[in-house]
Amino acid sequence: ALLKVLPKTVKKIAVLDRTKEPGSLGEPLYLDVAATLREAGKNDVILTGGRYGLGSKDTPPSSVFAVFTELKKDAPKPRFTIGIVDDVTNLSLPEVKPAPITSAQGTVECKFWGLGGDGTVGANKNSTKIIGDHTDKYIQAYFQYDSKKTGGVTVSHLRFGDKPIKSPYYINQADFVACHNPSYVTKGYKMVQDVKPGGIFMINCQWDDKELGEKLNAAAKKYIADNNIQVYTINAIDKAIEIGMGKRTNTILQSAFFKLANVMPIDKAVQFMKEAAKKSYGKKGDAVVEMNYKAIDAGVDALHKVEVPASWSKPEADAAVPALQGRPATVKMVENLLNPIALMDGDSLPVSAFVDYTDGQFEIGASAYEKRGIAISVPEWDAEKCIQCNNCAFVCSHATIRPFMLSKDEVKAAPANIKLADTKPKAGEYKFTMSVSPLDCMGCGECVTVCPVPDKAIKMVPQETQVDEQPVFDYLVANVGKKPGVPADTTVKGSQFNQPLLEFSGSCAGCAETSYARLITQLFGEQMYISNATGCSSIWGGPAATSPYTVNKDSKKGPAWTNSLFEDNAENGFGIYLGQNTLRNHAIEKAEKIAASEKASEAYKAAFAKFMETKDNTKENTAAAASLIAELEKSAAAGCELSKEVLDKKQYLAKKSVWIFGGDGWAYDIGFGGLDHVLASGENVNVMVFDTEMYSNTGGQASKASNIGEVCQFAAAGKEVGKKSLAEIAMSYGYVYVAQVALGANMAQTVKVLAEAEAYNGPSLIIGYAPCELHGVKGGMNHCQDEMKSAVKAGYWNLFSFNPALKAEGKNPFTLTSKPGDGTYQNFLNNETRYSRLTRSFPERAEKLFTASEEAAQERYEHLLKLVELYK
Ligand SMILES: Cc1ncc(C[n+]2csc(CCOP(=O)(O)OP(=O)(O)O)c2C)c(N)n1
Ligand code: SF4
Ligand code: SF4
Structure with missing residues (x-):
């Protein structure tokens, strides 16, 4: 076919391929054309091959003109790229911008x-x-x-x-x-x-x-x-x-x-x-x-x-932009990559800008520099009315409202407009403040919804009225740490004094997924390795150069995050776990040999004993590992070769908290085989499923987590069959910690489950109910937390946990936290367009399916009640 359309006079051909085949002599279409010409004996035609459109790059007329300009040369580049500025291999062709207008006249x-x-x-x-x-x-x-x-x-x-x-x-x-x-x-x-x-x-x-x-x-x-x-x-x-x-x-x-x-x-x-x-x-x-x-x-x-x-x-020059503060590596990445990308000008970046990141590793903590400022209204805190429950911070999807306790010196050093209150219920040594970042807030208003004060201690006000709050927030985040005497991490209030290590992500305003993930980083962030399935959580969690995971301001440590494929995430996380665990065990073996040697100091032996005693406790082992490392440094300085070998791997010594994150499409469907395999392994990994009951990232397709009557893509007439009980499949092993939570419905249960699951020395699976923008909750995502409450109250979603550690203590491992539905099931369904739209398109079918859905929910609850008895 090519030979038929090729003019006899053709002298030069440039073939454009939209692919990159590393290691190949040329791209596929180029090779086809080369073979065709060769077999037709057209050896005098000059043939070149170029790449275009990779990574969704646009191909405007200027790119095409550049190809013709190149072809006019006596010796055009045999291989080239268009649409990018490749100043590393210099394969790109120069383009004249703006592109000439080539559209039909009058367009x-x-x-x-x-x-x-x-x-x-x-x-x-x-x-x-x-x-x-x-x-x-x-x-x-x-x-x-x-x-x-x-x-x-x-x-x-x-x-x-x-x-x-x-x-x-x-x-x-x-x-x-x-x-x-x-x-x-x-x-x-x-x-x-x-x-x-x-x-x-x-x-x-x-x-x-x-x-x-x-x-x-x-x-x-x-x-x-x-x-x-x-x-x-x-x-x-x-x-x-x-x-x-x-x-x-x-x-x-x-x-x-x-x-x-x-x-x-x-x-x-x-x-x-x-x-x-x-x-x-x-x-x-x-x-x-x-x-x-x-x-x-x-x-x-x-x-x-x-x-x-x-x-x-002849405009006045713009005011100089103040130099960015922070970790030098992050600042460099922000200046070179994030800033142009954030201005939607990333396509102008030359290839050389990415040379430092060729292995795909990006610095964390960059989202703090975005300051998107897109919320029309943001929360304003009232120091007097607030009862300091920290609920607002607990639910915030973007970590933009945070409590702090300040010492006298910290108060003195703070911007003058900081709002302060005596600590409650009793005034103490520190002052309390709830601070808001107006330029990072997405304006969802969830914080107002969950504030228990009857006439609300926070209200939404126009963003521009809060500009002065930004320096206060920035000062607090950079300078004010957790104070002694605050409630435990495992409480709603206490957890919020820990720095969130997921902040200002690209999730929708009010997204439930990020509220869960943010909370997990507040509990274990510095020790976390996260393997993330593809889905919304990989998009808000890992866009290159705008990383929302960050480091603790003091330890400079934060979660290590990676995304493999949609289908192999559990295996990927498991591999990470096995890898670090093997390295850790090797280091521990050597450290043990040192402890057993006569030359070991008493201090070393004590540090090693403490390390082993806390080996499986993420929080306590961090401090114990630091003491052990200090002793190893002493013995290495004294010439101990084995100590030097352990120190080579010192970052693996402290217990890590391995997390496998993903949505229901991953966990229930496409990654299920791998997930099941990993849970069955009995190893100490934690799985968090953000259950939006649909494939959210790709526009809302039905998954096995979708429920009866739910209208999704591929289920336009409402899903006919019920939701798979992933929790029960996992519970059937007997040695997997399993729980269902709904953050807005029961904050205390959520934080308790997370702590228990992580502490359990074996696999854990937590399924978090996650209302989503695509559910079409009436009134919008500022009702996300209330919607979780309604789901539990109606008996649509059940809260429970199965803790094998309790079984080992002779107790009932199964705890059913939520009550039976209170008769509001149909109201719940009708409050979300993913259901209510069926009443408009197929009213009779809607009635039938919604009734079936409610009956299935009642049966499920009765079944859970039986499990309470069964596990007694
Ligand atoms: C094997 C494979 N199939 C399909 C996709 C496209 N894809 C990317 S994310 C996604 C949806 C993820 O849904 P879910 O796991 O429920 O997570 P959510 O987006 O709801 O958080 C799909 C289908 C893919 N990346 N890989
Ligand atoms: S939810 Fe309301 S009462 Fe609780 S800390 Fe926030 S502002 Fe204060
Ligand atoms: S689409 Fe849904 S799950 Fe995804 S970021 Fe938005 S609210 Fe969160």
Whole structure:
């Protein structure tokens, strides 16, 4: 086929492969073409091979022009890459940016910068539908996302035109660019630089023109002035609140787009948008439809044209960015990688920027430098009303609200605006504060929901009113540690005085998965090795360069984290366990030989005895290992060769806490065989399953953890069969610690189970109920913790634990913590769209399945009651 289409005159061919075959002479398509030419005797054709589009890199016209420019040379590069700047192997071809405009004449190109979950993508899909349904125009839409879950950056690329659109690449020369989130302006994202000269830049913000001038950086101002960009602002934020739409600004911004981009007459666009709103919201009643109509009108009316001052062509230089503080290796990574990536400019990084990370290891602690500032409202703490229960910190998905106890000196050194209270119930030596990081908070409001004070000791307030709290939070995190006398780690209150070693991750606001993981790091973080299955937890847990796992401020130790494959995570974690355990045992054997020798000092012997006594206790063994290492250093200095050998492996001496993290899709389905194998091994690993009852990361497919009647992808008519009892499968071994928890339903049980599971010298499996953004909980994820409560109260989710250590003591190993359902089962189901949508699509089936689901739950509870008796 190739020979048939190849012109006779062809002299040079460049083959582009979208793959990298290390060790091969060339990529697959290149090799095919080479063989074809050779067999056809076309040996005089110059053939080159290039790679493109790897790692989702875009291939704009500038890349393609670069290939032609190269081919024009007498001796073009035989192997090359496009779309990246490879300054290490120098294989990349130079590209002229911005890319020339190659789309058909008259094509209108538009780009929208939104915040994941703010409705920008949905509104743009709706706009394409309106234009597609009501005009003869051709349409194209691409949606680009960052690595964050809801709350990340989205960029929608829309093209409309009278001629066919053949542009399979992102827009970088737009007629219209909209910024739907003002923080993107303050952070300095390169947005306006993508507007064609004379094009339109629209910003959703609450600023007047003067304030806008203060917020835009010098490069943006200069680009606007030099390229005659028309700048518009629209305050959709206040308008949406005024109309009663809360945070939902998308409809207002959609109609503003129609007004400015001139794709169709505005009165027609308004009519079509209103028709679409009526269709979508008609069932919700006239008031909702009316609200949407108002939003549509507001978008047209509330636009404001900014008079661009002449001074913008020679703007004042931006203020110097203060030097970053912290661990030098992390700071270096943040400056070189994280900062451009966080500005959505990672594609501009040259290959040399990654040379220090070629083995795939990245520094931890980088997320603290992101300061995304995306929450519209953040918590404000009231020192007087607070009863200091620490519930708010206990549930926080992003570790952005934290309690501290301060000594007199620490109070003196703190920023003056710090809010302090006497410790409760009794005033003591220290002062108490609950501090919030406004720039890291995602604004979910879970903390307010769980505050037990009747008129709430925290309330949500606009983020900009809390700017002064950031230096306070930063001071406390950097300088104030845990104080003696606070309640034990195994209590809700006590656990929160430990530094969280998972912070500011990219999970959705209010995500339950991160609340569990954060808590586990507060209990065992410095000793943790985490093997993470692919899933949401690997995305919020391990995006390269924005690592949310961090180190303890004093010990500089934190969790070691890795992600292998979705299907082999349990085995991967088990391998890590076996590896470190073997190295540890070798070191211990040698340390034991030293202790048995006549030359060993009494101090060494005592340190070794203490080490062995605490060998299986993660917390106590850390201190014992430190003392043993100190003694080993002394004996090594005195010439003991064996001590030197032990010291070579000293990082393996202290007991490690090995954790295997993953979602239900991994644990119940795809990784189940491996998980079962690892649990059966009897070895001391801890497994934490974040049970969202669906494959969340890939958009909500049904798993074996999904329940009867649940509507998921691949179960559009509601899942017919019940949820697998993973807990009971594991319990059948008799030597596996097994528990089901729901953090918001019973905080005390959650923290107790985690401590017990980790302390158990054998395998542990903890299944945590995790409400998810995709469940569609009424009112949003600020009800995540309450939803866990409702699930347990209704008997939908049961809390229990099976502790083989109790069996060994002659006690009943099985503890059933939750009560039977209280009759609210159907209310619970109907409070989440993953269920309630079935009542709309298949009402009769919904009734049947929901009844079956409730009956199955009752049976399950009765079965658990029998287990209590059985294990007695
Ligand atoms: C073998 C394999 N199949 C499919 C995928 C794609 N994939 C990545 S994450 C994911 C879903 C994970 O779901 P779950 O384990 O429930 O975790 P959650 O995202 O809900 O936290 C899937 C299907 C993959 N990475 N590997
Ligand atoms: S939940 Fe409320 S009472 Fe408890 S520590 Fe937080 S602010 Fe204080
Ligand atoms: S589990 Fe759900 S709430 Fe959490 S990050 Fe994933 S999609 Fe978001």
